[in-house]
Amino acid sequence: MTEGSSGPERLRVVIAEDNYLVREGTRRLLEDSGTVDVVATVGTSHELLDAVGRLRPDAVVTDIRMPPGHHMEGIEAAHGIRRSHPGVGVMVLSQHADQAYAFELFKDGTSGLAYLLKDRVGDLDQLLHALREVVAGRSVIDPQVVEALVASRARIPESPVSRLTPRELEVLREMAQGKANAGIAQALFLSESAIEKHVNSIFGKLGLSQEPQLHRRVAAVLEYLREAGTGEGPRDRISPEPTGL
Numbered sequence: 001m002t003e004g005s006s007g008p009e010r011l012r013v014v015i016a017e018d019n020y021l022v023r024e025g026t027r028r029l030l031e032d033s034g035t036v037d038v039v040a041t042v043g044t045s046h047e048l049l050d051a052v053g054r055l056r057p058d059a060v061v062t063d064i065r066m067p068p069g070h071h072m073e074g075i076e077a078a079h080g081i082r083r084s085h086p087g088v089g090v091m092v093l094s095q096h097a098d099q100a101y102a103f104e105l106f107k108d109g110t111s112g113l114a115y116l117l118k119d120r121v122g123d124l125d126q127l128l129h130a131l132r133e134v135v136a137g138r139s140v141i142d143p144q145v146v147e148a149l150v151a152s153r154a155r156i157p158e159s160p161v162s163r164l165t166p167r168e169l170e171v172l173r174e175m176a177q178g179k180a181n182a183g184i185a186q187a188l189f190l191s192e193s194a195i196e197k198h199v200n201s202i203f204g205k206l207g208l209s210q211e212p213q214l215h216r217r218v219a220a221v222l223e224y225l226r227e228a229g230t231g232e233g234p235r236d237r238i239s240p241e242p243t244g245l
Helices: 020-032 045-055 073-084 099-106 118-122 124-135 143-154 166-176 181-188 192-205 216-229
Strands: 011-016 036-042 059-063 089-094 113-117
Touching (some): 020 059, 020 124, 089 124
Parallel strands (some): 059 089
8 A cells, every 4th residue: 555646545455255245245335435445355265365466455354264164264364365465464354252263363473463343344434444454564353352352261260361450451452452552541531641550550460561572462462362262371472563452
């Protein structure tokens, strides 16, 4: 994506979805925004990889389950795209707030990836925000996924999340939406200095305060994704690349 004399050019996007109505509805919605050109719509992961290789879009919007196996073809394609074309952002859409799918998507790094529920397709502003974030190399996790994750971990006494106060949980949820301290302060009607204190407390309670090289905002959210998905330690595979979280 480059800037022309009249401002930023439209985002060039490929959509991968095997359901024709969902695919065309998403295409129409994005194109009607006036800021997106859908350069291809495809129905399989193979067609998706081919389209990305030929057209080099700015971003991809893909379903998780597609032919032939209807398993995790979209996530596997996302990993392949990020390896082969690191400049292409990928937004994965899911029907369910499934922690395991989110973990699988982010397990090898978070840069340029988003995991959103399909319900968000109807929220054009949020959809466009997520696309801009992944194109910029940042990350987005659907707040409903984080809500489910936090709720499940909070019920386990030994979970790190059980140490967080209700206010710290609110801050973590806002953090998961890619908001910086200023945005969190605005959402929660608090000062930025208060948010900074809460964020530092979260890092401390999750054992992240002594790891300056890690992007701790991502780590704070992915801590639970890893525990839910594998039961492994929280920090051994967190990407050090820049993200929006």
